[in-house]
Amino acid sequence: MYLPDFDYYMPDSLAEACEALARFGSKAKVLSGGTDIISKMKSGLLSPEILVSLKKLDELTKIEYVAGKGVVIGARATHNDLVNSSLLNEKYLSISEAAHHMAANQIRNIGT
Numbered sequence: 001m002y003l004p005d006f007d008y009y010m011p012d013s014l015a016e017a018c019e020a021l022a023r024f025g026s027k028a029k030v031l032s033g034g035t036d037i038i039s040k041m042k043s044g045l046l047s048p049e050i051l052v053s054l055k056k057l058d059e060l061t062k063i064e065y066v067a068g069k070g071v072v073i074g075a076r077a078t079h080n081d082l083v084n085s086s087l088l089n090e091k092y093l094s095i096s097e098a099a100h101h102m103a104a105n106q107i108r109n110i111g112t
């Protein structure tokens with residue numbers, strides 16, 4: 001089970017990431033924690049030409065309360081970010097409890 005060849009792009013900002021995804025179109029896939037997509041690429045289920053990594057986009061890790069909306073969870077918040085969030089533990093306990101039951105700690109540390 002080898003990874004197929006692919007190009008790797010790691011944008012510095014959300015705007016750059018959106019621009020890259022629009023430019024590359026269906027050739028590209030987003031890479032976040034990689035726990036799902038890398039195994040699918042290894043088994044031949046997916047073969048994107050380009051992976052656009054969200055690794056540098058710390059703004060997507062936020063878990064915050066927004067008045068009028070409720071809790072907003074960033075797309076790059078990990079399962080363990082949900083488990084450890086004081087906001088979720090105080091006000092939305094079912095979310096952090098559910099996240100705690102997912103996978104193993106290693107996956108919860110990187111899966112989003």
Ligand SMILES: Cc1cc2nc3c(=O)[nH]c(=O)nc-3n(C[C@H](O)[C@H](O)[C@H](O)COP(=O)(O)OP(=O)(O)OC[C@H]3O[C@@H](n4cnc5c(N)ncnc54)[C@H](O)[C@@H]3O)c2cc1C
Pocket residue numbers: 029030031032033034035036037038054075076101102103104107110111112
């Ligand atoms: C050993 C193991 C045990 C697991 N156990 C459970 C479990 O108990 N319960 C459960 O529900 N799940 C479980 N999972 C699944 C796990 O939740 C997912 O693998 C994880 O959430 C994927 O997150 P990631 O950041 O690694 O995504 P990646 O692997 O990086 O991406 C997954 C997919 O989502 C896309 N993607 C990622 N981020 C974005 C984004 N911001 N915008 C658009 N597309 C995006 C990618 O292009 C890709 O197609 C398990 C997985 C493993 C490997």
